[in-house]
Amino acid sequence: MPSPEAITAWARLMRVSRQLVESAEDALKAGGLPPLAWYDVLHELAEAGEGGLRPFQLIERTLFAQYNVSRLLARLEIDGVVEKLPVADDGRGQTIRITARGREMRRQMWAVYGRSITELVGAKLSADELNIVSALLGRLRHPTVID
Amino acid sequence: MPSPEAITAWARLMRVSRQLVESAEDALKAGGLPPLAWYDVLHELAEAGEGGLRPFQLIERTLFAQYNVSRLLARLEIDGVVEKLPVADDGRGQTIRITARGREMRRQMWAVYGRSITELVGAKLSADELNIVSALLGRLRHPTVID
DNA sequence: TCCACATTGATGCAATTGCATCTATATAGA
DNA sequence: TCTATATAGATGCAATTGCATCAATGTGGA
Numbered sequence: 001m002p003s004p005e006a007i008t009a010w011a012r013l014m015r016v017s018r019q020l021v022e023s024a025e026d027a028l029k030a031g032g033l034p035p036l037a038w039y040d041v042l043h044e045l046a047e048a049g050e051g052g053l054r055p056f057q058l059i060e061r062t063l064f065a066q067y068n069v070s071r072l073l074a075r076l077e078i079d080g081v082v083e084k085l086p087v088a089d090d091g092r093g094q095t096i097r098i099t100a101r102g103r104e105m106r107r108q109m110w111a112v113y114g115r116s117i118t119e120l121v122g123a124k125l126s127a128d129e130l131n132i133v134s135a136l137l138g139r140l141r142h143p144t145v146i147d
Numbered sequence: 148m149p150s151p152e153a154i155t156a157w158a159r160l161m162r163v164s165r166q167l168v169e170s171a172e173d174a175l176k177a178g179g180l181p182p183l184a185w186y187d188v189l190h191e192l193a194e195a196g197e198g199g200l201r202p203f204q205l206i207e208r209t210l211f212a213q214y215n216v217s218r219l220l221a222r223l224e225i226d227g228v229v230e231k232l233p234v235a236d237d238g239r240g241q242t243i244r245i246t247a248r249g250r251e252m253r254r255q256m257w258a259v260y261g262r263s264i265t266e267l268v269g270a271k272l273s274a275d276e277l278n279i280v281s282a283l284l285g286r287l288r289h290p291t292v293i294d
Numbered sequence: 295t296c297c298a299c300a301t302t303g304a305t306g307c308a309a310t311t312g313c314a315t316c317t318a319t320a321t322a323g324a
Numbered sequence: 325t326c327t328a329t330a331t332a333g334a335t336g337c338a339a340t341t342g343c344a345t346c347a348a349t350g351t352g353g354a
Contacts, residue, residue: 001261005277006269010167012284013268017164018210019289020157055303063165068341070304092302092349114148121160122153124286130152136280137159139271142166203332215311217334239319239332 024116031112034105037064037072038081039113042106045082045098052085052097081105171263178259181252184211184219185228186260189253192229192245199232199244228252 002010025036044061045053053061059069073096076082081102087093098106125133149157172183191208192200200208206216220243223229228249234240245253272280 001258002265002269003274003277005274005281006264009272009277009281009284010264010268012281013160013164013167015210016284016287017160020160020287022210023289056301063162063169065342066303067305067343071340074304090302090350094303111148117149117153117157121157121287122149125156125283127150127152129283130150130156132279133283134152134156134159136272136276137156137163140163140167140268142170201332212312213333214313214335217332218310221334237320237332239317241333 020120023120024113027112027116028109031108033109033112034079036113037062037068038076039106039109040064041069041072041076042081042098042102042109045096046103046106048098050097052095054087054093054095056093058096076102079105167267170267171260174259174263175256178255180256180259181226183260184209184215185223186253186256187211188216188219188223189228189245189249189256192243193250193253195245197244199242201234201240201242203240205243223249226252 021036028035028039040062041058044058048057055069055073056066058064058073059066062069064072073082073084077084079101081099082096083099085095085097087095121130168183175182175186187209188205191205195204202216202220203213205211205220206213209216211219220229220231224231226248228246229243230246232242232244234242268277
């Protein structure tokens with residue numbers, strides 16, 4: 001039912017994204033570092049600064065499932081890279097803040113992850129081509145997501 | 148360390164592919180159908196025809212991990228969508244063949260999966276744009292992979 | 295104020311994944 | 325032929341994911 005062009009583009013997207021994720025994960029593992037999901041969360045928290053983020057905000061930003069975030073944050077807290085703070089005006093919630101140790105972890109991960117991005121993507125396409133990819137992929141985003 | 152263009156393209160790729168997979172998986176689930184991984188295997192086996200495929204060939208084609216294929220095939224066999232046959236000239240191996248039930252399952256999954264591809268990709272970009280995406284993503288494939 | 299409903303986040307349990315290793319067969323070389 | 329090594333596939337166990345549901349707090353309307 002889909003056009004041949006759509007099928008090919010879909011197949012490429014599925015296959016390439018799987019390969020890239022796997023390569024990046026392998027590089028992190030080889031460096032004795034935690035998985036990509038940790039980076040995603042630490043990155044968002046680092047951007048958020050001292051104010052931190054509520055778990056539901058992390059869910060919006062990372063697209064991880066709620067139960068995944070809940071348990072990932074538990075692991076991150078055990079590792080000491082984030083801390084959980086109560087929220088003044090909402091007794092249900094908490095604020096997640098990255099710790100100094102978390103910033104250091106993020107830095108270490110970025111050294112490896114950034115290199116992967118350069119090798120896997122930056123070195124394969126020109127800046128113009130990368131912009132074209134970004135623009136076209138951007139049009140595939142789900143409408144309801146702010147991103 | 149990577150260029151801003153590379154970072155943006157990477158981020159888009161990660162985010163969009165996650166969204167698309169999730170949407171397609173949701174559609175299958177909503178239709179009471181098995182996950183995408185089943186389709187991937189059934190598709191390869193259907194293409195392979197009566198001769199079937201060895202598990203290691205499925206690994207090459209799908210990029211799934213060896214232990215994942217091993218257990219996925221066990222589930223597929225229990226469900227009766229594939230059958231395992233001994234190989235004449237290699238006592239270690241087996242040949243996996245899709246069954247009639249498997250073909251029917253694939254057909255049902257494609258009705259849903261194909262619609263997802265159309266909606267998520269085919270309806271968002273023109274044929275020319277889809278070809279551009281395919282070509283650029285194609286250049287990101289890992290060199291050692293035949294694909 | 296009170297109640298019905300929504301939101302936030304956690305969790306018990308089953309299924310799947312990842313890792314390491316194992317068994318069995320094949321193959322190459324002494 | 326015999327041994328060392330490689331390949332094909334399975335599996336025990338721990339970690340993670342998915343599903344369903346829960347507890348706790350917030351919110352809006354009667």
